Amino acid sequence: MAKARTTAFFCKECGYESAKWMGQCPACRAWNTMVEEPTAKREKTLSHSPSPGARPVQKPVRLDEISIEEEDRIPTGYRELDRVLGSGIVAGSLVLVGGDPGIGKSTLLLQVCRNLAEDGHRVLYISGEESLKQIKLRANRIGSISGDLLFLCETSLDNIEETIREISPEVVIVDSIQTMYREDVSSAPGSVSQVRESTNVLMQIAKGMGIAVFIVGHVTKEGVVAGPRVLEHMVDTVLYFEGERNVSYRILRGAKNRFGSTNEIGVFEMREKGLVEVENPSEYLLNGRPEEASGAVVACLIEGTRPILLEVQALVAQSNFGLPRRTTAGTDYNRVNLLMAVLEKRCHYEMNRYDAYINIAGGMRMNEPALDLAIVLALVSSMKDKPVDPKTIIFGEVGLSGEVRAVSMAEQRVKEAVKLGFETCILPKVNLDKMKKKDGIRLCGVSNIREAILLI
Ligand code: TYD
Ligand code: MG
Numbered sequence: 001m002a003k004a005r006t007t008a009f010f011c012k013e014c015g016y017e018s019a020k021w022m023g024q025c026p027a028c029r030a031w032n033t034m035v036e037e038p039t040a041k042r043e044k045t046l047s048h049s050p051s052p053g054a055r056p057v058q059k060p061v062r063l064d065e066i067s068i069e070e071e072d073r074i075p076t077g078y079r080e081l082d083r084v085l086g087s088g089i090v091a092g093s094l095v096l097v098g099g100d101p102g103i104g105k106s107t108l109l110l111q112v113c114r115n116l117a118e119d120g121h122r123v124l125y126i127s128g129e130e131s132l133k134q135i136k137l138r139a140n141r142i143g144s145i146s147g148d149l150l151f152l153c154e155t156s157l158d159n160i161e162e163t164i165r166e167i168s169p170e171v172v173i174v175d176s177i178q179t180m181y182r183e184d185v186s187s188a189p190g191s192v193s194q195v196r197e198s199t200n201v202l203m204q205i206a207k208g209m210g211i212a213v214f215i216v217g218h219v220t221k222e223g224v225v226a227g228p229r230v231l232e233h234m235v236d237t238v239l240y241f242e243g244e245r246n247v248s249y250r251i252l253r254g255a256k257n258r259f260g261s262t263n264e265i266g267v268f269e270m271r272e273k274g275l276v277e278v279e280n281p282s283e284y285l286l287n288g289r290p291e292e293a294s295g296a297v298v299a300c301l302i303e304g305t306r307p308i309l310l311e312v313q314a315l316v317a318q319s320n321f322g323l324p325r326r327t328t329a330g331t332d333y334n335r336v337n338l339l340m341a342v343l344e345k346r347c348h349y350e351m352n353r354y355d356a357y358i359n360i361a362g363g364m365r366m367n368e369p370a371l372d373l374a375i376v377l378a379l380v381s382s383m384k385d386k387p388v389d390p391k392t393i394i395f396g397e398v399g400l401s402g403e404v405r406a407v408s409m410a411e412q413r414v415k416e417a418v419k420l421g422f423e424t425c426i427l428p429k430v431n432l433d434k435m436k437k438k439d440g441i442r443l444c445g446v447s448n449i450r451e452a453i454l455l456i
Pocket of ligand 1: 099101103106141142270273274275
């Protein structure tokens with residue numbers, strides 16, 4: 001008789017299962033990602049009698065039979081986080097918080113726990129990475145904690161499930177899914193099958209008991225949550241906490257949200273005493289801006305529903321080699337190359353003789369097309385060594401023939417510029433034609449980049 005297979009090969013990226021090893025995963029096309037792991041135990045019975053404890057068969061219903069009461073939302077005490085979640089925590093939802101190690105995931109969630117406990121919610125914080133002592137040290141840094149907040153150091157999900165049933169909290173934090181394990185899965189914690197099975201258990205807890213569960217997940221070098229990609233499919237919401245190590249600002253970004261928009265971002269600052277919300281990021285991002293420096297312009301972007309002003313810096317310098325150097329920080333490299341090609345072809349600047357460096361100040365990462373015009377004008381300003389008026393704000397998309405195209409939400413962008421004391425705005429002409437006259441700011445509509453360059 002053939003022996004039953006006990007191991008299989010899993011793709012570390014997407015969780016694809018295969019009986020034999022392969023160099024490339026046929027599902028996600030990643031190379032060298034197949035690892036051998038014991039298969040999870042499956043108790044599939046083909047008998048017709050339902051096994052004890054199985055869920056009863058549900059009947060299909062018509063749409064008008066489904067009642068939609070407003071879901072219960074629990075405010076987190078942070079407006080920045082609530083906005084990203086879609087106005088608060090939904091009971092019974094499963095939220096994955098990903099981010100580089102040391103970025104502040106545990107700190108953020110601990111502070112959220114503190115707020116929730118102070119509002120009278122029962123919260124359980126489970127850590128598989130730190131001892132209770134370490135948690136206490138961190139808690140001391142962020143200030144006093146009162147209310148119904150319980151801590152548990154545990155990595156076995158069977159024990160965790162039991163504890164949750166016992167104390168029935170409203171919100172549970174699981175600090176790092178990569179440390180959790182189930183006893184009936186024989187591979188090591190952090191492996192594909194463990195992460196998948198553990199998330200499964202947490203999903204059943206969340207859905208079955210109506211508890212909101214936050215899962216912390218570490219991010220690999222490639223920027224995805226370590227372990228199988230399937231994790232992202234299983235949860236309701238995926239949030240990424242990002243930022244540069246040497247910059248104190250942190251951005252919380254939604255990558256998937258079944259209960260809200262994914263365009264929203266939340267901005268926090270890591271201080272000595274924990275994370276603080278940054279309610280007006282534009283002000284901070286423009287802080288310490290050099291006056292009268294060439295190559296620096298201010299752009300206006302929309303993140304979700306909120307306009308954000310930030311500084312785009314360009315440095316264009318004579319190239320000493322045949323192949324000019326180009327680097328970008330905080331924006332898309334290929335887009336910058338494209339814009340330089342447009343400048344070369346449509347305005348006859350000899351960009352191929354120059355090295356160019358583009359930087360978005362403040363450690364922000366932005367890819368909105370409305371940034372194009374600001375990048376173009378920053379490049380020209382640096383090349384001509386001619387500063388742009390510091391009270392000018394620029395936005396607009398640039399097309400391949402050098403035309404400046406309309407962008408969305410132009411009114412909001414202009415309003416934010418007025419609020420922060422800007423005096424001139426260079427914007428697409430198409431947007432200007434549709435806009436009401438604004439007091440306190442001079443609006444200059446442009447239809448191609450040549451017109452825009454004449455204005456600076
Ligand atoms: P942490 O939340 O442990 O990161 P993660 O869980 O994402 O790995 O954050 C650790 C970093 O934050 C650490 O480098 C110290 C810093 N930190 C502060 O600057 N101020 C504080 O009040 C706290 C608690 C941490
Ligand atoms: Mg941590």
